[in-house]
Amino acid sequence: MGNRDTWTAENVPDQTGRTAVITGSNTGIGYHTAAGLARHGAAVVLAVRDLDKGAAAADRITAEYPHATVVVQELDLSSLASVREAAEKLGTAYPRIDLLINNAGVMYTPKQTTVDGFELQFGTNHLGHFALTGLLLPRLMQVAGARVVTVSSMAHRIMAAIHFDDLQWENGYNRIAAYGQSKLANLMFTYELQRRLAAHDSSTIAVAAHPGTAHTELTRHLPPFLRPADRLLSPLMVQSAAMGALPILRAATDPEVLGGQYYGPSGIGEQRGQPKLVEASRQAHDAELQRRLWAVSEELTAITFPV
Structure with missing residues (x-):
């Protein structure tokens, strides 16, 4: 697979015959992840909320890689009904799915709830993906x-904890802490899922990745007091969405990846650079909290896993 310190999109192995479902893949990191997989032969499903934007993204990928197979599936992760409908259609269309990449997300949104009554960031970033998986x-x-x-x-x-006493932020709201909770939940979900898959003797693995500081649409809800610093530091710290996609591509395709691993950029503070194996916070590895989060997530979504 070449030099392990300079892993690029060129290192993605042949994906012919594989099917990949990628959420939030009409733009940003998800788009570049989809393009990277399609380029190497995977049949790619863009699971997106906006079908028109999804179709435009599919057209861009197939224009660049005419051999690519790219289709669009409507999916709104902030609606459990939409998640169920999408999963039913995907399950019917694809008897086998090789890759599920839980990429879509919202960040630093003003206080809002999903149609099911969940705080928007927790409901979309964690519970929607929990249910889909x-x-x-x-x-x-x-x-x-x-x-x-x-x-x-x-x-x-960053300000991250699983607020079991107020998961939906009904008693006050901090958009930065709420985002941190949702991203901590993503990691805890990965580790608990991997433990369950391993106990089931499944060859399916659960892996996590992060893009560092990448230029995407996610920052549109950045609080006003952070915007001057963002403008000042962006040229020094922010990498392209294509670079931000590399840790996800590596986690998805590198044959040396193991279940329960976490990939991110190799540069200072993991903000930019080539993808490498990185470490999550101690809190993310708390097995008791992982199990508690899993139980409450099953209860809130009414989804039970086969492991």
């Missing part, structure tokens, strides 16, 4: 070496 896992477990890759963030360390 649970519904699609039977398809993944039929495939030797299938992977679930969930995208977290350096924000899992």
Whole structure:
């Protein structure tokens, strides 16, 4: 696979015959992840909220890689009904799914709730993906070496905790802390899912990745007091969405990846650079909290996993 310190999109192995479902893939990191997989032969499903934007993204990928197979599936992660409908259609269309990449997300949004009454960031970033994974896992477990890759963030360390006493932020709201909770939940979900898959003797693995500080649409809800610093520091710290996609691509395709690993950029503070194996916070590895989060997530989504 070449020099392990300079892993690039060129290192993605042949994906011919594999099917990849990628959430939030019409723009940013998700788009470049989809393009990277399609380029190397995977049949790619862009699971997106906006079908027109999804179709435009599919057209861009196939224009660049005419051999690519790219289709669009409507999915709104902030609606459990939409998640169930999408999972049913995907399960019917694809008896086998090799890759599920839980990439979509919202960041620093003003206080809002999903149609199911969940705080928007927790409901979309964690619960929506939790439900989708649970519904699609039977398809993944039929495939030797299938992977679930969930995208977290350096924000899992920033003001982050799982607020079991007020998961939906009904008693006050801090958009930065709420985002941190959702990204911490993504990691805890990955570790608990991997433990369950291993106990089930499944060859399917759960892996996490983060893009560092990448230029994407996620920053549109950045609080006003952070915008001057963002403008000042961006040229020094922010990398392209294509570079931000590399840790996800590596987690999804590198044959040396193991279940429960976490990939991110190799530069200072993991903000930019080539993808490498990185470490999550101590809190993310708390097995008791992982199990507690899993139980409450099953209860809130009414989704039970086959492991």
